[in-house]
Amino acid sequence: VTRVAKVTTIAFGDRLTEYVTRRESQIVLGLDPDPARLWPHAVAQAGGEDASDPPAARAAAAVARHCRLVIEAAGEHCVAVKPQVASFERLGAPGWQALVDTVEAAHAAGLLVIADAKRGDIDVSAAAYAQAFLGETPTPWGPVAGLGADALTVSPYLGRDSLEPFVSTARAAGAGLFVLARTSNPGAADLQEREIAGVGTVAGVVAALLSDLGAPGTGTSGISDVGAVVGATAPHRLAELRELMPRAPFLLPGVGRQGGQIADMAAAFAIGPAGGLPSSSRGLVDAYLSSGAEPAAAAAAEAARLRELAWSVASGEVG
Amino acid sequence: VTRVAKVTTIAFGDRLTEYVTRRESQIVLGLDPDPARLWPHAVAQAGGEDASDPPAARAAAAVARHCRLVIEAAGEHCVAVKPQVASFERLGAPGWQALVDTVEAAHAAGLLVIADAKRGDIDVSAAAYAQAFLGETPTPWGPVAGLGADALTVSPYLGRDSLEPFVSTARAAGAGLFVLARTSNPGAADLQEREIAGVGTVAGVVAALLSDLGAPGTGTSGISDVGAVVGATAPHRLAELRELMPRAPFLLPGVGRQGGQIADMAAAFAIGPAGGLPSSSRGLVDAYLSSGAEPAAAAAAEAARLRELAWSVASGEVG
Numbered sequence: 001v002t003r004v005a006k007v008t009t010i011a012f013g014d015r016l017t018e019y020v021t022r023r024e025s026q027i028v029l030g031l032d033p034d035p036a037r038l039w040p041h042a043v044a045q046a047g048g049e050d051a052s053d054p055p056a057a058r059a060a061a062a063v064a065r066h067c068r069l070v071i072e073a074a075g076e077h078c079v080a081v082k083p084q085v086a087s088f089e090r091l092g093a094p095g096w097q098a099l100v101d102t103v104e105a106a107h108a109a110g111l112l113v114i115a116d117a118k119r120g121d122i123d124v125s126a127a128a129y130a131q132a133f134l135g136e137t138p139t140p141w142g143p144v145a146g147l148g149a150d151a152l153t154v155s156p157y158l159g160r161d162s163l164e165p166f167v168s169t170a171r172a173a174g175a176g177l178f179v180l181a182r183t184s185n186p187g188a189a190d191l192q193e194r195e196i197a198g199v200g201t202v203a204g205v206v207a208a209l210l211s212d213l214g215a216p217g218t219g220t221s222g223i224s225d226v227g228a229v230v231g232a233t234a235p236h237r238l239a240e241l242r243e244l245m246p247r248a249p250f251l252l253p254g255v256g257r258q259g260g261q262i263a264d265m266a267a268a269f270a271i272g273p274a275g276g277l278p279s280s281s282r283g284l285v286d287a288y289l290s291s292g293a294e295p296a297a298a299a300a301a302e303a304a305r306l307r308e309l310a311w312s313v314a315s316g317e318v319g
Numbered sequence: 320v321t322r323v324a325k326v327t328t329i330a331f332g333d334r335l336t337e338y339v340t341r342r343e344s345q346i347v348l349g350l351d352p353d354p355a356r357l358w359p360h361a362v363a364q365a366g367g368e369d370a371s372d373p374p375a376a377r378a379a380a381a382v383a384r385h386c387r388l389v390i391e392a393a394g395e396h397c398v399a400v401k402p403q404v405a406s407f408e409r410l411g412a413p414g415w416q417a418l419v420d421t422v423e424a425a426h427a428a429g430l431l432v433i434a435d436a437k438r439g440d441i442d443v444s445a446a447a448y449a450q451a452f453l454g455e456t457p458t459p460w461g462p463v464a465g466l467g468a469d470a471l472t473v474s475p476y477l478g479r480d481s482l483e484p485f486v487s488t489a490r491a492a493g494a495g496l497f498v499l500a501r502t503s504n505p506g507a508a509d510l511q512e513r514e515i516a517g518v519g520t521v522a523g524v525v526a527a528l529l530s531d532l533g534a535p536g537t538g539t540s541g542i543s544d545v546g547a548v549v550g551a552t553a554p555h556r557l558a559e560l561r562e563l564m565p566r567a568p569f570l571l572p573g574v575g576r577q578g579g580q581i582a583d584m585a586a587a588f589a590i591g592p593a594g595g596l597p598s599s600s601r602g603l604v605d606a607y608l609s610s611g612a613e614p615a616a617a618a619a620a621e622a623a624r625l626r627e628l629a630w631s632v633a634s635g636e637v638g
Binding site for chain 1: 377406410413447463513
């Protein structure tokens, strides 16, 4: 008799629900570090060491330090971090290492990691991106671990078969996806809000596709592993998209600087406390620029404020 | 009197036309290295050195060596290489370094580099990706150079304002973009081929947008710096999209393995020899698996065959 160890992977939706409930927060801490606008403390420390290193290495070290400081300051009020991959990638190989370090810091702080990469590609390339962020790559020299993110943002322009490799890798790893449906920028009107005769908007078509892809990955919480990115600046679309995607967790970027209001997000939470994840990046990290407080204290205060507000809205106390 | 040095940047369309004419080739050499399927020679060499290195470093070194060998073998018949960024990214920081090395090898061989990244994001994040691939990033420690690609593939789902930062960075650098319009996979039907009432398909809306964004970047050759990705598997769409985009160079992936036929691409070349860039990846790199020849010889023979065929079609001799 051959015994096979049974590996139990907890469905992403259940893991997300558990995190939100335990941490009593839906807030996602966005990290899109600009080397020219880091917290002064992170710059000063990085500048003092290895002055002979090339600019990419010094900038990447400062970026990693900045992200660690931001996580230490505001992480306790959040459920996840959302590193913007572009911000790291522009620093080359050292930048990718800074991203790896940031993921480690977030996990050490008990936070989920949503890699904001908005990848989208066909068959083997989609599978390669899934390996890069959520899985691992087999090689003749042994497996190479990916970033180890808990979830990944994905773009749907190439259609269903371009999303399936992401779904299968994510599902096997107990990870999740957040697929762009209706984004927070004005350009969302150019394609996403276009009306397809007799069907609905392009975003609505995407929503139906995501609902279908996510159904088999629904946990006992009722939350699926295929979520959607819905811009917090489009509250009038939230209820409509929630109806089309009754199991998808919504990642809600655009809080703060882009004008999204948590009070408008009640529809996202109609399926439970993990139904909506409001995300704020510069609204938290740059709070000190307007408040006059220390960067860490200002970020913590703003994160605490958003956390309380979202928790109230999700509990039906506001909205 | 302050004198400002005038930097003359050659428009991407003119540079592309010059490369195609001089090299007498429109063929793009796709590089999507899978560490488990590299040319045996690249694996053997990498395996013999630094056996104590972690798998990522050894796999990345082998990937870089493989890409260099492929470029040495088939590059002379091509005008550009198209590294698939996912294939490198899944090896982490060493993978990014292998991508840098591959770009250097391509440039040293006199080839253009089209980074196949399919990025798409909003405002500052789009600008950060443009810095990563086509520009540079200012930091307190000096500028950090990006990848130095000559062109980048981009996804349009987020609309016009998400493309503009890519266009401005590309244009300033004399680089180009290839924006996804109608891709080569079956899933293209899910969104791209949907009919918007009274307007045309979603791909047609993208085409009109690209034509508009590219107009100010048209060189004296009549070729713009905003190109389009048009799957070589959709010849029935080519003429239609060429009409909507009379200045855009078309990147035509899907030749070979995916069933695209160069003989069907005449419409792409209606605007000149640089109007169409047929791309083949595994069709070239894996030619040895079916031909029985050495990998290098098989790739060179297949690249020469595609080159001659495309040149004939572009010259109106076939098609």
